[in-house]
């Protein structure tokens with residue numbers, strides 16, 4: 156199938172992209188890796204009149220690691236998956252990304268594109284929430300930074316303004332006593348998450364001193380699991396403590412059923428995958 | 443219409459295209475290179491895989507205008523004249539195809555896989571070809587074909 160006709164621009168700078176967004180308003184869409192947008196356009200689920208392709212903006216690509224980790228919005232899954240610095244600074248990110256789609260999807264798809272698209276079954280949003288990342292954006296009014304927790308607002312909806320561009324994602328390095336993990340039940344054909352759970356744990360001696368858990372795939376948007384996090388906090392991180400905390404997962408969120416998995420089944424899987432993600436995260440935090 | 447120049451299988455082509463033209467349609471309809479197939483509308487089957495600047499991509503999910511100035515390799519560009527590429531030879535020798543519809547994409551995806559991992563395990567081959575669907579073979583002989591090619595390429599490189 157062929158998308159409906161559109162005008163095409165390939166700006167070379169962020170400023171140029173933003174002025175195009177201002178000029179064309181609602182008619183315009185950013186084109187990043189194109190692996191969510193182009194399939195939607197082929198099925199005519201989206202028919203933007205203007206595409207602003209940001210692939211030529213070199214400053215949006217690449218990973219810089221110093222105090223924290225700065226990942227350009229246009230960095231592909233492939234780059235993240237194979238980045239040695241990332242593997243040691245925040246290994247859970249390459250681990251999550253290696254489970255996305257297939258090699259060809261990972262060669263084109265980008266972190267910024269996935270966050271802006273906010274597919275309810277996408278993997279990266281769960282990790283971004285569990286890692287408490289910051290999303291840096293540029294708009295006509297300049298730059299702002301949005302906490303991951305404030306970014307996803309509904310199904311396919313974010314707090315990004317229509318004429319704003321995601322430019323980078325900032326993630327903290329994982330240090331001693333910290334561990335993170337992702338456990339995913341993939342759809343067998345698309346590889347999207349039927350249920351995916353990302354967990355971050357910090358151990359202070361024998362006690363859990365910080366914990367964040369986020370679920371994707373199960374509901375309309377990626378969601379932090381406050382009850383599970385509270386149950387983990389100050390526990391000893393034992394198998395019993397994890398099992399108890401995981402029982403709370405999914406309790407306070409909308410869970411959707413579809414032809415792939417019913418609501419009840421997804422609710423059960425949220426608990427199972429929360430337990431698995433927490434078990435690995437605690438083991439890594441103890442290392 | 444936008445004028446683009448794309449080097450396909452080593453030969454530059456300059457053509458006028460609409461921005462909405464997908465790379466796969468540009469190859470098949472503008473350049474008559476019909477070896478690259480279209481097997482789905484959902485970017486899931488991999489029948490359309492080609493190499494864009496040396497990296498495997500789904501040509502049904504890439505715009506032709508995005509390839510202006512780029513190098514594209516299709517299944518037609520893989521053989522060295524009359525000498526088949528080891529992957530083509532492997533699919534022949536190991537019976538890696540039945541109807542052949544998935545084969546061009548399968549081979550182009552496998553070529554990218556072997557470039558990054560010259561000696562993959564069977565598991566790594568299966569995982570690496572996750573983006574390619576085959577309705578006929580049951581995949582067993584495809585895995586054998588890729589292993590054959592890997593072994594052949596490694597012997598040639600060792601010589």
Ligand SMILES: Cc1cc2nc3c(=O)[nH]c(=O)nc-3n(C[C@H](O)[C@H](O)[C@H](O)COP(=O)(O)OP(=O)(O)OC[C@H]3O[C@@H](n4cnc5c(N)ncnc54)[C@H](O)[C@@H]3O)c2cc1C
Pocket residue numbers: 184185186187188189190191192193194228229254255256257260263264265266267268269271272274276277278279315319320321322345346347348484485486
């Ligand atoms: C077959 C297949 C399997 C897949 N499997 C998975 C999977 O298992 N897990 C998973 O998580 N994902 C999966 N995906 C989705 C894939 O990872 C997408 O590439 C990704 O979600 C979107 O990123 P993109 O760069 O391709 O964005 P695009 O498709 O280019 O853009 C998506 C949306 O975001 C907007 N946008 C893009 N970049 C920016 C920016 N910098 N600032 C503001 N707005 C922007 C666009 O306007 C558009 O609305 C799959 C896709 C396919 C085709």
Ligand code: FES
Pocket residue numbers: 479480481482483484485486487488489490491500501502503
């Ligand atoms: S035609 Fe099916 S993935 Fe491109």
Ligand code: FES
Pocket residue numbers: 538539540541542543544545575576577578579
């Ligand atoms: S050989 Fe027929 S689809 Fe693969």
